[in-house]
Amino acid sequence: MLVSFRGVKRPTETQHEEVGAVEGRGPSLADVAELAGVSTQTVSRVSMGLDNVRPATRDRVLAAMAQLGYAPNTAARALRYGSFRTIGMIAHRLARTGESRTVEAVVEAARTEGYTVTLLDVESPSSQDVAAAAARLSHQAIDGLVIVRAETATPDSLALPPRMPVVVSDSRFVGHHPAVGTDQAGGARSATQHLLDLGHRTVHHVAGPAGSAPAQVRAEAWRAALEAVRAVVPPVVEGDWSAGSGYAAGRALAADPDVTAIFCANDEMAAGVLRALHEAGRAVPGEVSVVGFDDILLAEHLWPPLTTVAQDFDEIGRRLVARLLRQVRGQDGADLHEVVPVELRVRASTAPPPARRDA
Amino acid sequence: MLVSFRGVKRPTETQHEEVGAVEGRGPSLADVAELAGVSTQTVSRVSMGLDNVRPATRDRVLAAMAQLGYAPNTAARALRYGSFRTIGMIAHRLARTGESRTVEAVVEAARTEGYTVTLLDVESPSSQDVAAAAARLSHQAIDGLVIVRAETATPDSLALPPRMPVVVSDSRFVGHHPAVGTDQAGGARSATQHLLDLGHRTVHHVAGPAGSAPAQVRAEAWRAALEAVRAVVPPVVEGDWSAGSGYAAGRALAADPDVTAIFCANDEMAAGVLRALHEAGRAVPGEVSVVGFDDILLAEHLWPPLTTVAQDFDEIGRRLVARLLRQVRGQDGADLHEVVPVELRVRASTAPPPARRDA
DNA sequence: TGGCGTCGTGTTGACGTCAACATGGTGACC
DNA sequence: GGTCACCATGTTGACGTCAACACGACGCCA
Numbered sequence: 001m002l003v004s005f006r007g008v009k010r011p012t013e014t015q016h017e018e019v020g021a022v023e024g025r026g027p028s029l030a031d032v033a034e035l036a037g038v039s040t041q042t043v044s045r046v047s048m049g050l051d052n053v054r055p056a057t058r059d060r061v062l063a064a065m066a067q068l069g070y071a072p073n074t075a076a077r078a079l080r081y082g083s084f085r086t087i088g089m090i091a092h093r094l095a096r097t098g099e100s101r102t103v104e105a106v107v108e109a110a111r112t113e114g115y116t117v118t119l120l121d122v123e124s125p126s127s128q129d130v131a132a133a134a135a136r137l138s139h140q141a142i143d144g145l146v147i148v149r150a151e152t153a154t155p156d157s158l159a160l161p162p163r164m165p166v167v168v169s170d171s172r173f174v175g176h177h178p179a180v181g182t183d184q185a186g187g188a189r190s191a192t193q194h195l196l197d198l199g200h201r202t203v204h205h206v207a208g209p210a211g212s213a214p215a216q217v218r219a220e221a222w223r224a225a226l227e228a229v230r231a232v233v234p235p236v237v238e239g240d241w242s243a244g245s246g247y248a249a250g251r252a253l254a255a256d257p258d259v260t261a262i263f264c265a266n267d268e269m270a271a272g273v274l275r276a277l278h279e280a281g282r283a284v285p286g287e288v289s290v291v292g293f294d295d296i297l298l299a300e301h302l303w304p305p306l307t308t309v310a311q312d313f314d315e316i317g318r319r320l321v322a323r324l325l326r327q328v329r330g331q332d333g334a335d336l337h338e339v340v341p342v343e344l345r346v347r348a349s350t351a352p353p354p355a356r357r358d359a
Numbered sequence: 360m361l362v363s364f365r366g367v368k369r370p371t372e373t374q375h376e377e378v379g380a381v382e383g384r385g386p387s388l389a390d391v392a393e394l395a396g397v398s399t400q401t402v403s404r405v406s407m408g409l410d411n412v413r414p415a416t417r418d419r420v421l422a423a424m425a426q427l428g429y430a431p432n433t434a435a436r437a438l439r440y441g442s443f444r445t446i447g448m449i450a451h452r453l454a455r456t457g458e459s460r461t462v463e464a465v466v467e468a469a470r471t472e473g474y475t476v477t478l479l480d481v482e483s484p485s486s487q488d489v490a491a492a493a494a495r496l497s498h499q500a501i502d503g504l505v506i507v508r509a510e511t512a513t514p515d516s517l518a519l520p521p522r523m524p525v526v527v528s529d530s531r532f533v534g535h536h537p538a539v540g541t542d543q544a545g546g547a548r549s550a551t552q553h554l555l556d557l558g559h560r561t562v563h564h565v566a567g568p569a570g571s572a573p574a575q576v577r578a579e580a581w582r583a584a585l586e587a588v589r590a591v592v593p594p595v596v597e598g599d600w601s602a603g604s605g606y607a608a609g610r611a612l613a614a615d616p617d618v619t620a621i622f623c624a625n626d627e628m629a630a631g632v633l634r635a636l637h638e639a640g641r642a643v644p645g646e647v648s649v650v651g652f653d654d655i656l657l658a659e660h661l662w663p664p665l666t667t668v669a670q671d672f673d674e675i676g677r678r679l680v681a682r683l684l685r686q687v688r689g690q691d692g693a694d695l696h697e698v699v700p701v702e703l704r705v706r707a708s709t710a711p712p713p714a715r716r717d718a
Numbered sequence: 719t720g721g722c723g724t725c726g727t728g729t730t731g732a733c734g735t736c737a738a739c740a741t742g743g744t745g746a747c748c
Numbered sequence: 749g750g751t752c753a754c755c756a757t758g759t760t761g762a763c764g765t766c767a768a769c770a771c772g773a774c775g776c777c778a
Binding site for chain 1: 428434602
């Protein structure tokens with residue numbers, strides 16, 4: 001776990017080059033102080049905007065700062081304060097909509113708290129990769145860690161640096177760490193119920209990868225909703241969240257004339273399903289209804305506009321940050337799982353099933 | 360520009376609490392050294408994995424580290440070395456596809472260089488906001504700065520902290536700072552030419568916001584391609600990159616029976632245009648052809664699959680990071696503008712125009 | 719057996735900042 | 749006119765780490 005920090009070349013010989021030479025470091029308080037003819041402490045006070053400095057002195061210091069191009073050294077401040085005001089965030093495939101929306105929300109929420117976010121993308125959502133990423137980040141300058149969709153099952157909690165505050169979202173680590181997540185089950189249930197309410201006899205499901213906890217929860221809620229009305233539970237078609245996998249699943253489903261309603265575990269896969277249905281010449285929603293999950297920005301502008309379960313990414317981001325910062329401040333240790341409600345957005349991709357041939 | 364760094368409470372009174380108490384800081388080299396009965400320097404050597412420590416001593420130190428849960432203090436290391444191995448990145452609306460793809464690519468490229476990325480989202484792409492964000496980041500722990508799509512025109516270069524290496528992408532700051540960008544003009548030209556080659560008499564354009572440099576470049580190249588063949592240059596319909604604005608533009612265009620080909624400045628707006636055309640009952644590509652720009656992950660799964668200009672986000676990310684790190688190492692000062700080539704991906708949304716009524 | 723290199727480890731100081739305390743000067747009040 | 753408070757500013761030390769150097773013990777060779 002202990003990683004060398006080498007490779008940072010720093011000129012040791014060149015003590016004080018001429019003005020204008022490219023130095024490895026910028027000017028320090030001491031440099032400004034010398035130029036302004038005051039002590040470093042006075043410069044520090046000016047730098048922090050304290051008001052117990054005589055205006056004439058302040059002006060002199062500000063002039064010296066400007067001349068030298070002084071900028072405070074963050075490392076020194078962080079060392080002094082013991083905090084970086086930075087949150088680490090681990091995500092997987094962050095260009096995917098759900099992730100990027102969450103990232104944006106967390107960045108935004110962190111900003112309002114005066115924190116910035118350091119990002120790490122892991123190649124796979126496996127426990128090892130996430131743990132390795134966490135270890136890497138722990139060597140970076142962070143005060144806490146947000147882990148988004150660390151999907152693969154893990155036997156235990158993460159091997160994190162001690163004392164590192166953590167909050168997770170939508171992950172297997174729920175139960176081991178404080179968590180904030182979407183109401184996956186409620187969303188899947190209402191999506192399925194919406195289709196049943198429209199008169200569909202049953203609902204097919206294009207699921208996320210088997211190792212993904214949210215995928216499992218969504219599939220389970222879908223199944224439960226069907227069983228609650230004694231509907232037939234068709235076999236699950238498994239995708240990998242990508243539109244391509246949804247397309248593949250959609251081609252299979254489009255070939256089955258009995259399929260009239262499809263609940264997709266996310267909007268990208270729903271887009272693929274829609275394409276497959278179009279290609280097969282099956283009308284949406286005339287012959288087949290489709291529901292997604294996430295409400296990505298494009299959902300409303302797919303064809304037809306997609307009925308979907310909207311996740312409140314902004315709220316999740318806010319709560320993740322709030323929860324983490326409470327830990328950072330030593331106020332929150334409970335491994336609670338907060339659930340953020342979802343909302344079904346009914347658009348044009350769902351309708352009652354076609355008149356039954358055998359009716 | 361100088362911002363206070365307050366609000367970080369740190370217990371000054373409590374000197375050395377009992378073991379188990381929640382401390383603001385973790386154990387330091389000194390704590391480990393005391394427990395292991397060695398000097399801090401020896402602990403440091405073990406921590407860095409140097410081999411000039413007797414195995415017995417090393418074991419003792421490692422045991423002490425484990426017992427105390429030691430993790431090296433990044434601030435102190437950064438102060439010592441003068442580097443954080445962290446890149447700052449400023450983006451606007453980063454959940455948008457182009458941005459999130461770039462973010463992902465930069466994060467990935469940075470990782471292979473042993474750097475992590477600190478992210479800052481700005482509310483608007485205006486110069487002030489970007490400058491404010493840069494000032495904020497300069498107080499964070501970064502070695503350099505990547506600015507993505509700082510779109511709004513600016514009279515001058517950014518007011519950045521002195522000595523801060525910067526690289527920009529697709530922005531007005533091109534010319535003032537080293538830049539890496541997509542071949543906007545080439546992409547727009549080939550998109551337009553593709554439609555002309557199919558036999559369309561002219562091509563309509565749904566542009567990005569007027570203040571955006573890439574939007575202007577794309578529009579200008581579209582215009583030039585039309586003028587080169589003496590085609591009529593229809594008025595530009597301006598959007599704001601969002602699918603919703605594309606939808607609005609599409610409704611207007613769909614009402615005009617003379618429109619047979621539309622080049623959209625990005626894929627999201629193209630999705631909105633497609634929806635508007637579908638709603639208006641105009642066949643794509645039978646009556647109207649549509650081309651996008653970006654090749655977002657969903658482009659292939661829109662209906663019909665969208666012909667678009669693919670940006671090589673991974674390559675851009677790699678070059679941005681490489682360029683920035685060269686500056687960080689003091690090897691690169693030229694304000695060159697690197698251009699990354701694009702590729703037209705022809706899919707199903709483009710076809711020859713319908714037979715002319717007046718032919 | 720003396721000189722010398724090597725190996726393991728300890729000591730010192732510096733990175734830049736800022737809180738706490740110290741100092742000296744000015745003005746107010748009785 | 750002396751005491752005291754206050755203000756502007758300076759001095760000291762500590763945050764945690766690590767490079768440079770110091771040092772003692774041991775082994776080798778002449």
